[in-house]
Amino acid sequence: MSARVLVGVKRVIDYAVKIRVKPDRTGVVTDGVKHSMNPFCEIAVEEAVKLKEKKLVKEVVAVSCGPQQVQETIRTALAMGADRGIHVEVSGKDYETLGPLQVSKIFAALAKKEQADLIILGKQAIDDDCNQTGQMTAALLDWPQGTFASEVTLEADKLKVVREIDGGLETIKINLPAVVTADLRLNTPRYATLPNIMKAKKKKITNVKPADLGVDVSSRLEVLKVEKLKEAGRI
């Protein structure tokens, strides 16, 4: 099987951290706060690596968009078993306003450039909860999509996806190339072992700018304010 899989990994504030809103209410405090890979992205990486271990795909490429620090997140994906990484450099104001629309344009461009057969993303990021990137990417590429996947099976050149929906589980069959977004019960991601982290240091990460891909990352959204939720009634 010569398939190539692109996996998106987003660097977010770690799920265990208590979030604090900045005093100027323009956002949340990120300086000095622990960051890690978005949990749904971990599940996406695990699924891609499992496909490779079953010899159903040939190469797993981990992609992240952001400043220098996102390389740590790509390295974690490499330690979990991805073969190489692509760091799409976005920093400063552009990074603050980077959202699903821009990221999906980047992924669509990369999918064509890398001749990917499958894109696996987490269903949503735990910082913005958008749940849009996978869907937008599929639309831009005009590829079928299997979102909220709790089970993925490769059958020749088709993908059987079991989706978690309100009414229960829905099973669909889609053609490749396709976009899949990972839901919680798709798998249990492995811990990156220390020997694998050391080996991952030798794996390659290529840098690329959005302009090189012909993507404009400017945003038409403006954040007006970010506020803490009012506390629920206390006894």
Place this chain on the structure above:
Amino acid sequence: MYRTLSCLKTFLRLENKHILKRTMIKFTFRSVSGDEGVSVGSAVREQHGRDESVHICRPPDVVVFPRSVEEVSALAKICHHHQLPMIPFGTGTGLEGGVGALKGGVCFSLRKMEQVLDLHQEDFDVTVEPGVTRKGLNSYLRDTGLWFPVDPGADASLCGMAATSASGTNAVRYGTMRENVLNLEVVLADGTVLHTAGKGRRPRKTSAGYNLTNLFVGSEGTLGIITKATLRLYGIPESMVSAVCSFPSVQSAVDSTVQILQAGVSIARIEFLDDVMINACNRFNNLSYAVTPTLFLEFHGSSKSMQEQVSITEEITRDNGGSDFAWAEDEETRGRLWKARHDAWYAALALRPGCKAYSTDVCVPISRLPQIIVETKEDLIRNNITGPIAGHVGDGNFHCLIVLDPNDPDEVQRVHSFTERLARRALAMDGTCTGEHGIGLGKRALLREEVGPSAIEVMLGLKASLDPKNLMNPGKVL
């Protein structure tokens, strides 16, 4: 009538003074920890007066929630001045009643101090506050490839694990808390803040002065309140392989264990389940293991060496009469193989729904294990006690998961006598009455028998030196 009135007046005056004093103390606590940092609510106090043992709830008079070591020290000074007992509380997952406030007093609930501080990846060490649990730490470390392998089962506070010298299924390879705590920050009864190995120090080994760190490891809150622990970390192994094997007798299972250890196989866990336990697990999980002593093994190492480790082990078990050797490397199959061991506690409880479970904890030299298990099983049968056995056989430590009806006084008495006989049986075999759970409330007499009068005198001397007013968790350990 006149005398009664005057007695009543005196009584009310004293009561008022008492109430005034309590109100003043609460006010002083609140000025240190804030309004939300002090609670006298009965639900909160009850929550902090029990753990996961069968000991009854003994709530403290007040629970404080300090946010920093400075607050712990300030609160301790207040308690010291007013002679109030102090009881540290982590996650309440202890098994020996260590948090019961026998003389009332102040429970120091440390869960608001929950930072992971100072991780040094290349030095394999990290410092944590008491609110950090072992699963919380391992989740924090997951991107680094490091982990803290001491695994007592519960998601316990790491500082609490230090206080009880906890151990777990991985001890055969990674050791217990005694081997893995490099430094502690402790607040003593009078509020003094002590760094047992010196502030911020974390060399991997030292021969500087008395080993104060290991004095406090296992002190169960009777010498001070642990507010920071510096822990030794390990690399997550490249590969983990699990295996299961049945044996015709306890002796053959233990013989295999000894030979596996002697062969230098990179074993990380060797767990023993007796036939009663296997039967319970079969019924609970709809499995069909042979109802006979069984070993559950786990190997940690490099992927290349796993195959060889497994074949060496398989050969050893076969030479000892073992059968049905099964092994797996992928996580899902490993989970299924070990499911019986993971659910042992619940499988035992399911044998008699509505009953409570109590776990014994003796530990003997490995060579004495077959004898003590055989004698213990005979004792269980003779006294009609439900007690499936699960053990960390690589350490010579085993637990009888006794399922009993707490409302049946005859059964409670039989179980109590049984546990005393078991502890004395272990002591007679050069062992200990508690391998990992601690002395707590129920084993103080056994401690005296175990270490002897001279050692007890030294322990009492240390206690008197560090806590002359006996305010730190009174009524425990000594």
